[in-house]
Amino acid sequence: MKTNDLIGTLGKRAAPIARLPSPWRRVILWLAIALPYIAMVVIVVQPRADIGDKIFEYRYLIEQFAAITTALTAAVAAFVSTIPGHNRKWLFAPAAPLALWLASLGQGCIQTWLQFGNSGLTFKPDWICFPSILLAGTVPAIAMVVMLRRGAPLTPHLTLGLGALAAAALGNFGLRFFHMQDASLMVLFWQLGSVFLISAIAGTYGKRVLTWRHMGAAA
Amino acid sequence: MQIDQARQLADLMCAAQDGDQQAYIQLLTEITPLVRNTVRARRRFLQNQDIEDITQDILLSLHTVRATYDPKRPFLPWLMAITRHRMADAARRDIRRAANETLVEFLPETFLEDETNILGETYRDPEALKQAIGKLPSGQRNAVEMLKLREMTLKEASALSGKSISSLKVSVHRAIITLRNILKTGA
Numbered sequence: 001m002k003t004n005d006l007i008g009t010l011g012k013r014a015a016p017i018a019r020l021p022s023p024w025r026r027v028i029l030w031l032a033i034a035l036p037y038i039a040m041v042v043i044v045v046q047p048r049a050d051i052g053d054k055i056f057e058y059r060y061l062i063e064q065f066a067a068i069t070t071a072l073t074a075a076v077a078a079f080v081s082t083i084p085g086h087n088r089k090w091l092f093a094p095a096a097p098l099a100l101w102l103a104s105l106g107q108g109c110i111q112t113w114l115q116f117g118n119s120g121l122t123f124k125p126d127w128i129c130f131p132s133i134l135l136a137g138t139v140p141a142i143a144m145v146v147m148l149r150r151g152a153p154l155t156p157h158l159t160l161g162l163g164a165l166a167a168a169a170l171g172n173f174g175l176r177f178f179h180m181q182d183a184s185l186m187v188l189f190w191q192l193g194s195v196f197l198i199s200a201i202a203g204t205y206g207k208r209v210l211t212w213r214h215m216g217a218a219a
Numbered sequence: 220m221q222i223d224q225a226r227q228l229a230d231l232m233c234a235a236q237d238g239d240q241q242a243y244i245q246l247l248t249e250i251t252p253l254v255r256n257t258v259r260a261r262r263r264f265l266q267n268q269d270i271e272d273i274t275q276d277i278l279l280s281l282h283t284v285r286a287t288y289d290p291k292r293p294f295l296p297w298l299m300a301i302t303r304h305r306m307a308d309a310a311r312r313d314i315r316r317a318a319n320e321t322l323v324e325f326l327p328e329t330f331l332e333d334e335t336n337i338l339g340e341t342y343r344d345p346e347a348l349k350q351a352i353g354k355l356p357s358g359q360r361n362a363v364e365m366l367k368l369r370e371m372t373l374k375e376a377s378a379l380s381g382k383s384i385s386s387l388k389v390s391v392h393r394a395i396i397t398l399r400n401i402l403k404t405g406a
Contacts, residue, residue, distance in 0.1 A: 017285060150286065
């Protein structure tokens, strides 16, 4: 097809379109879908018995703060990555809360070791973390994918990885309301590890989920 | 590009998002040389046809994601980001394709019959073959065109030409011998 003919065809198909909202408005919309779902999961599974005490514990609050800010910044970064020409510095936004999250858990591990020695750093299987985060993060993940597909798939692997990080971090935020596992080493490996694993797996499928959907008839 | 021109393109894009087809055609017409020159500048080794393919791919991509343009932001960085990424995608596609292909100077033999290997043995120039076919007697030329170029079945060719299947087979056989002689001698 000649380029002039293609231009003519594209021109004929130029119907009015709804502009994509800004990344921050999209994050708010995403949270409006995701947070009620997380709350529902917590209520159905039932909050942990000690939640009344936990919310006054500074380490728990820091880790929850880090989880939710990781989710928020990763969501912003994912939405920004689908807008051509947008400031790419936003892609690094999740780095700071992730560092805080890792630092807090790391500090917890060190503190436990200093207090109790090697016996304090017990490591046990906690396989329930992975499916629990998946459960808590399912609707946020689906909403995220639907919203990301409206953008431009410029960097599909990175975009989907960031989107998955947002959903998984939010899922972990919800998990800590009903899963009684606070040992830093366990949280670091099983929960944060699950978040990273989910993000990495999702990222590998980026090109299959986020594709350029051209007008086949115009070619 | 002048600021006024950049502003004009942004205004055309806004109008296009609102459904103004003429504005959209004008926008695409004005940015096509810019996109083409960008591709040519960064991919000097590409043939003109490949440059045109990538240019069209970029225009299609722009059409697909035109909802992502924010009128509060400048238009050219938006356009150039799409251009850069689609060029990178095209390069990755070419690398993947080349990884599964082996370029050879001579095409390998495909079938046992001599007739099927005429192409690999006796010519490299499609234009020479085309001219040689033109020099064939009309009966042989028609048989070659129907059976070899248009890849019709013997039944279809027989129905179209009114000749019997065996007559067509003889014509093709004679045509291939004639073609081989023409291409060898250059006559």
